[in-house]
Amino acid sequence: MTRKRLKTLEDRVSYRIARSKQNVFVREDFEDLGGYDQIGRALRLLAKSETLIKIGYGLYAKAKKSTLSSKTVPVKPLPSLAKEAIERLGLKTSSSKLERDYNAGRTTQVPTGRLIAVRGRISRRIGYNGAYVSYERAAAR
Numbered sequence: 001m002t003r004k005r006l007k008t009l010e011d012r013v014s015y016r017i018a019r020s021k022q023n024v025f026v027r028e029d030f031e032d033l034g035g036y037d038q039i040g041r042a043l044r045l046l047a048k049s050e051t052l053i054k055i056g057y058g059l060y061a062k063a064k065k066s067t068l069s070s071k072t073v074p075v076k077p078l079p080s081l082a083k084e085a086i087e088r089l090g091l092k093t094s095s096s097k098l099e100r101d102y103n104a105g106r107t108t109q110v111p112t113g114r115l116i117a118v119r120g121r122i123s124r125r126i127g128y129n130g131a132y133v134s135y136e137r138a139a140a141r
Helices: 011-019 027-033 037-048 078-088 097-106
Strands: 022-028 052-056 058-066 072-074 090-094 115-119 136-137
Touching: 011 027, 011 037, 022 027, 022 078, 022 136, 027 037, 037 058, 037 090, 052 072, 052 078, 058 078, 078 115
Parallel strands: 115 136
Antiparallel strands: 022 058, 052 058, 058 072, 090 115
């Protein structure tokens, strides 16, 4: 049984992304494969080849071709990717005030999901293609 050897760093990073159940990646996920700059170059090349989409500073998401527009889009919607990214950065998320009001029946306005309640401080812009999420301070429990 001959196994194809993964020669380049880009191949090894791509292989790890394909086998991973995660949808959001940071450079630290690939620290054991190479140096900081090398990993950054490999991630940029994968983003250019439309395997990944850059959703923030040092944040990348798995990508696929859209069946409707044949453009590259993330595999999951932006709000769920943003929540996963925030949790990967070590912060806790919870439902926003708008989501709580809607679920409690106090309003009929359906929340978009682009407002995320975060416990702690965050200043990163997470999004792609002009659509970004916003943050609100979550109630401490």
